[in-house]
Amino acid sequence: MILKIYKKLLKEHGHRKWWPVSGFTEPKEWEICIGAILTQNTAWKNVEKALRNLDETSCRTAGDILNMDMSKLRRLIKPSGFFNQKAKRLKAFARYAIGNFGSVGNFLRNITREELLKVNGIGPETADAILLYACSKPYFVVDAYTKRIFSRLGIIEQSWKYEQVREFFENNLPKDVQIYQEFHALIVKHAKECCKKVANENCILK
DNA sequence: GCCCAGGTGTTTC
DNA sequence: GAAACACATGGG
Secondary structure, three states, X not given: OHHHHHHHHHHHHOOOOOOOOOOOOOOOHHHHHHHHHHOOOOOHHHHHHHHHHHHHXXXXXXXXXXXXXXXXXXXXXXHHOOHHHHHHHHHHHHHHHHHHHOOHHHHHHHOOHHHHOOOOOOOHHHHHHHHHHHOOOOOOOOOHHHHHHHHHOOOOOOOOOHHHHHHHHHHOXXXXXXXXXXXXXXXXXXXXXXXXXXXXOOOOOO
């Protein structure tokens, strides 16, 4: 049933090419990690401005984040909102990756979900976005859109907790990184077009 | 001016 | 536990 919805969305919207990256960081997966933190409860347009500021300042690596003055980091990411706490989160995250794994590459290869969730500022959705899109590990990313769309369809309950929804999707889909990556991207696309807070009558899933 | 956006951590019942 | 709140910018 879930796979059928996936195929319907894929047919409607095509491949989404997620996660969007410009590739200015080293490694390029690092941009996914910082984007995942910056986009917390924030429109992606605003995140792009913050990422562009980092790009223009040649802030390309975790080390660059660590070495940067806090006030400068706050200023650069200001367009993405919540800049005080996000600056702290970026620092904490970079410190964790480098301090515990030596390099971002090593971090990406060896990090576990359980460990990632212990980092301050990394909740379940951010952790799964990093695991799925930066590490290419099969964890399904659940966001507000996912809950809204699938509870409206009567497939899940609005009251389900994050882990419950994630496990539901993972248990009802082939354990396939490509599908998980594509599906989440399609859900975001679909939500923005046709499943906003006020439901669209022409929703293709109805 | 109001509402919303690819959440998370803390405080308070 | 779960509900309420703080965190902040920019676009519609």
